[in-house]
Amino acid sequence: xxxxVESGGGLVQPGGSLRLTCAASGGIFxxxxxxxxxxxxxxxxxxxxxxxxxxxxxxxxxxxxxxxxSRDNAKNTVYLQMNSLKPEDTAVYYCNAxxxxxxxxxxxxxxx
Numbered sequence: 564x565x566x567x568v569e570s571g572g573g574l575v576q577p578g579g580s581l582r583l584t585c586a587a588s589g590g591i592f593x594x595x596x597x598x599x600x601x602x603x604x605x606x607x608x609x610x611x612x613x614x615x616x617x618x619x620x621x622x623x624x625x626x627x628x629x630x631x632x633s634r635d636n637a638k639n640t641v642y643l644q645m646n647s648l649k650p651e652d653t654a655v656y657y658c659n660a661x662x663x664x665x666x667x668x669x670x671x672x673x674x675x
Contacts, residue, residue, distance in 0.1 A: 565590030567658045572669030575648055579673070583643040585658030585666060592639040596661040599632060599643045601654035601671075611656070612643060625651075648673045 571583040583599065598613035612632035613621045620632055631644040641658065650673045658666040 565592065565595065565660045565664050567660060567664060567666035569656065569658045569666040569669040572656060572671045574672045574674065576675050577649060577673055579648050580644070580646045581648065581671060583645070583656055583658075583669060583671075585641045585643075587639040587641070587660065590660070590664075592660075593636040595664075597632075597634055597641040598659040598661065599641075600657045600659055601652075602657070602668075603651075603654040606654075608657070613661075614641065645671070650674060 565587050566589045568586050569583060571581060573581060575581050594616050596613060596615045599611040600608050601611050602608040611623050611626055612630055614632045614634050622630065629647045634641045653671060653673050655668040655670050657668045
């Protein structure tokens with residue numbers, strides 16, 4: 564089964580940018596719908612963005628126009644480019660291979 568490893572989280576000031584990377588191994592990456600989810604302190608995990616095998620994308624309303632999900636099937640990798648970050652984007656971000664494969668998560672903190 565596919566295994567996922569996230570990287571790229573960190574501390575950034577409001578208005579800044581980060582790019583998260585999710586590297587997949589052990590499966591046929593190109594057939595999976597891939598997604599990024601997040602869990603903020605005291606809140607449930609929520610979908611941030613998703614990209615289907617054919618490239619169709621879906622975004623949460625809260626990140627539309629600021630975040631971009633993309634995938635490179637040749638590198639078995641999915642990315643989340645996050646711009647204009649806000650304090651409310653602070654969360655642990657998880658990579659998902661639909662439906663039930665998850666990475667370990669990477670912390671994103673937006674604070675001045």
